[in-house]
Amino acid sequence: MPFDPAASPQDSHAHNVPLDADHALSIALDIRRSGDWSALERFCLQALQRFPHDFELRWQLSHCLWRRHDSVSAEAVMREAALHHPGDGRVTGAIAMYLNEQARYQEAEALYRGALSQTPDANWLAVDLADLELRRGGWRAGWTRFERRTSAHGENGVVACMERIAPRWRGEPLDGKRVVVYSELGFGDDLQFVRYFPQFADGVRRNGGEALLAVRAALHPLIQRFVPDCVAIEAHDFGAMDYTVGMMSMPAWIGLLPHQVDGRAYLDAAPERIDIWRRALASDGTNALRVGLVWAGSPTHRRDAQRSIPIEALAPLWRLPNVAFYPVAPGREGDIAAMRSAGARIAGLPEYREHFHDSAALVSALDILVTVDSSPLHLGGALGKPVLAMIDRASHWCWGEGETQPWYDSVRLIRQRVPGDWAPVVQRVAAALSGRLIGRAAPEDQQASPLASLG
Numbered sequence: 001m002p003f004d005p006a007a008s009p010q011d012s013h014a015h016n017v018p019l020d021a022d023h024a025l026s027i028a029l030d031i032r033r034s035g036d037w038s039a040l041e042r043f044c045l046q047a048l049q050r051f052p053h054d055f056e057l058r059w060q061l062s063h064c065l066w067r068r069h070d071s072v073s074a075e076a077v078m079r080e081a082a083l084h085h086p087g088d089g090r091v092t093g094a095i096a097m098y099l100n101e102q103a104r105y106q107e108a109e110a111l112y113r114g115a116l117s118q119t120p121d122a123n124w125l126a127v128d129l130a131d132l133e134l135r136r137g138g139w140r141a142g143w144t145r146f147e148r149r150t151s152a153h154g155e156n157g158v159v160a161c162m163e164r165i166a167p168r169w170r171g172e173p174l175d176g177k178r179v180v181v182y183s184e185l186g187f188g189d190d191l192q193f194v195r196y197f198p199q200f201a202d203g204v205r206r207n208g209g210e211a212l213l214a215v216r217a218a219l220h221p222l223i224q225r226f227v228p229d230c231v232a233i234e235a236h237d238f239g240a241m242d243y244t245v246g247m248m249s250m251p252a253w254i255g256l257l258p259h260q261v262d263g264r265a266y267l268d269a270a271p272e273r274i275d276i277w278r279r280a281l282a283s284d285g286t287n288a289l290r291v292g293l294v295w296a297g298s299p300t301h302r303r304d305a306q307r308s309i310p311i312e313a314l315a316p317l318w319r320l321p322n323v324a325f326y327p328v329a330p331g332r333e334g335d336i337a338a339m340r341s342a343g344a345r346i347a348g349l350p351e352y353r354e355h356f357h358d359s360a361a362l363v364s365a366l367d368i369l370v371t372v373d374s375s376p377l378h379l380g381g382a383l384g385k386p387v388l389a390m391i392d393r394a395s396h397w398c399w400g401e402g403e404t405q406p407w408y409d410s411v412r413l414i415r416q417r418v419p420g421d422w423a424p425v426v427q428r429v430a431a432a433l434s435g436r437l438i439g440r441a442a443p444e445d446q447q448a449s450p451l452a453s454l455g
Helices: 021-034 037-050 055-067 071-084 089-101 105-118 123-135 139-152 158-165 187-206 247-254 271-282 311-318 333-341 355-365 375-383 423-441
Strands: 178-182 210-215 243-246 289-294 323-327 368-372 387-391 411-415
Touching: 021 037, 021 055, 037 055, 055 071, 055 089, 071 089, 089 105, 089 123, 105 123, 123 139, 139 247, 158 178, 158 243, 178 187, 178 247, 187 210, 187 247, 187 375, 243 247, 271 355, 289 355, 289 375, 289 423, 311 333, 311 423, 355 375, 368 375, 368 423, 375 387, 375 411, 387 423, 411 423
Parallel strands: 178 210, 178 243, 289 323, 289 368, 368 387, 387 411
Antiparallel strands: none
């Protein structure tokens, strides 16, 4: 729909297109920050009539189409930009990104390689290509290329802060030196890759050094059960350290390959906290199937619009009999109220004292976890708890291309087939939970229904 410069003054995002392209981009960015994607599309279409060769305006238009799950149209917008900007790695990389979102991975990889040849210093292109290599099993090259993520951090990033304390270890002889491995990306990344710290630390010791693990305070009480001498990154004095290594660099140092991934559980919650949660859950006096639920991730995540599920799409779950849902991620009271209004049986939970320590105990006390691709998915898998993982069409690289994955034996992937369409995914989750209900109802000396194994 073309943008109407005579839009009603009640439309807070109605703008006339200025005569200057930079000013037009500034307006587009203001609309983008508001999250009004329809208004952004209207404005960009009108602005591009005035500035048809402007790359940045086309990028903003493609972005709002992608946010609305239309990567095909987003790709077309950037292919038109390529006509005006041949040889521009930013344009080629944007096309590659939208091909990746359509799960056209081979085409995307070829274009990412082309984009890097056009713009060799673009670290974001290298990281996107590394993600694709890792997704497709090319781990030798992928882990090495993924190291370029550390060059993309600003001066205030955790990487820059830690490297002001001590330089990055690049393989220098250790001879009594100390290396600190620290949290650098998301909570889910920490939970997934902390399993490799003991192996990394062994390698450091064999080379005459000593390794220390530093994780964020929210994770520290839980991770300390796995690595007893780990420290909280916010509270520790790192003055005695000689070198630093980001958490996500450990796979490169140990030469991790796909066949070496072990999906067995490696984290555990404190037994006394699990008992507290079990008593709290049992206080309702029912024998309902107790299901942890996570429907959205952090809104600041680059792909949160793709991985999070609108609450109305979850409606088939509310019709399941004898199932109680428990929100595992704290907060989002507005969503919870809306789901209850729609008939959901969602229990209220007390405030967590220690976020991941209590989350781990709660998940351990539940029967099963249903979650989007966020840190609770990795938490449930690391604990060995049954998890039904609702993942979007492209998803994170670690989930590969289908519905099998090596990282967690207890996790079953349920992948979206069409971007933005969660209905079939939720229906499959509902069927899996129904199977568990059938299994619970079967006599103990009788084989459970085959459906009970789902999830």
